[in-house]
Amino acid sequence: MTLVWIAITIGVYLISRKLSFRWASPFKNVVFLSTAILIVTLLLFGQSYDVYEPAKDIITILLGPATVALGLPLYRNLPTLLARARRALSAIVFGTLSTIAIAVLFGGVLKLTDHVLIALSVKSVTSPIALELARQLQGDAALAASVAVACGILGAMLGPFLLNMFGVTDPFTRGLALGTISHGIGTAQAATEHPLSGATGGAAMGLSAIFTSFLLPYLLPFLI
Template sequence: MNLLITIYSLVVTILVYLVSRKVAQKFPSPFTTPVFLSTTLIIVILLFSHITYEEYAIAKDIMTYLLGPATVALAVPLYKHRFIVLNNLIPAIIGLTVGSISTILVAIMLAKWFHLKELILASMSIKSITIPVAAEVSKIIGADAVLVAGFVMITGMCGAMFGPPIMNMLRIKHPFARGLSMGTIAHGIGTAEVAKEGELQGAVAGIAMGLAAVFTSLVIPFLLPVLLKW
């Protein structure tokens, strides 16, 4: 029975994503972004199918495992465009540093504005780094792992939905800049979304996602206590 549920879950997830891609191409909108639309549709289908999250988790783990090879595959376009990356190395480092610190500051300012507890504030501060890294950093800064996972997912989804339209509105068209922005603020989900625009965008976003996670994990244990007193 579990095997059938797993196969059903895998097939449903793949088909829903493919349908979402078609819908996004025909009706472009932040709310037809595949990551948002497919997530919503899958939740609805699972509810009507009476499949629990625990039962779906096996299929989820299989797909998560495949993310490893998919991420490593970003090295191919990165190698092809390595000279572009090297020529823009200094601006990229500056942009990534400013972007990473800005996401932390904005999260903490919002949390303080709404008078949220320090636990929530700490959990929000690492919303822009990928979940595996954020989960480990949460132990160091005393954040709640469940809240962290929720904030990271919401950030990635919002980044994928609204990042490209906002950059279009601001006339940010350079592939390098678009990839760097999405990878820095919206980790894996944003990287997957911007990678659809082109190889260079995906490769740069992949680098930015990894470097932003490393940078944030090194800075946040020292920066957070200072900001909490601010």
Template sequence: MQVMLSAGFIILTVGIYLICRYLYFRYNHPLINIVLLSAAVIIAILVVGKQDYAAYTPAKDVMTFLLGPATVALAVPLYRNRHLLKQYGIAIFTGVGLGTLVSMASVLFITQIGGLSREIIVSIIPKSSTVPFAVEVAALAGGNPALAVAFVVATGTFGSVIGLSLLSRFKIYNPVARGLAMGTVSHGQGTAMALLEGEQQGAMAGVAMALAGIFTSVLAPVLIALFVG
């Protein structure tokens, strides 16, 4: 029974994803975000069907297991566009480094002005890196890993919704710049949206996501030691 239920949830999730993906390409509106809309529809179905999250968990575990292969698959567009790394190598490294630093510094400034507790500040600083990086940075600095995950997911969702539209608003159309911005600020979700826009954008977003995680691991402890204590 559980196997059939899990299989049903997987089919339901994939079906909703495909519908939301079609709507995104059909209307090209930032609010029709594939991840956000899919999650909202699935949650609504679970609530209406009176199914708790525990019933959905086995199906979720199967699908999240595929995140590993999906991440590795980002190497394919990167390999096809490897000439961009040679052409813009210094700019990529510098841009992602500065972007990561500005992201953390701005959050540090805002949270301290807002008088938030040290635990929250430490948990939110690594928000623009992927979950594994953010959890480790937060845990080692005395933050709350669960809060860190929540901030990472919220950042990725928000960035994936408005990121590309905001870049267009400021007339930033270069595929390399768009990909680097999405990967630096919105990690995995931003990378997925960049890849939907184009292969070059997706390749650069994947590079930025990896570099942002490394920069976060190096710079976050320094910022926390200097300004949080």
């Protein structure tokens, strides 16, 4: 059954990918489409997530190497990045800081529970890292991974529209912004716009993840 679910996931992904090239809508995001289709399918067959979980465990074995693989675009675009290093770095640092601070402070005002607040604080790093960070921060790791994914999907859906609204046309900046706020899913979205955006997205998600991992254990006590 696990193999069947893996096959279904691959099939749904490939169909969503085809569809996403055709439409122009925030809902065209591949992760959003695939996830929605899979959840509806599970619910239609009256299944809970437990049935699907073994398939997840197998597919996510590759998430570690896939994260490491981002070292390659980082290497390839190092000259471009270094040429605008100071701006790019401060953009990533302040972008990361502001999105974490706003999320946790806003979440606190809206009376979210501590587990959700910890999950919010790690939302802008890629989910395997969010999972580890949340564990280190004594939060709910599975919840943190899910909130990070939700954040990634929302950012990948809304980000390009917000950037258009603000008149941000530079592919360097678009990738940087999407990678900073929405990690891998934002980077995947950025890569569909422009190769340079994919590269700066990868660099941004990597750097913001390093920055967040180092800083958050010290920063979080001040925010919660």
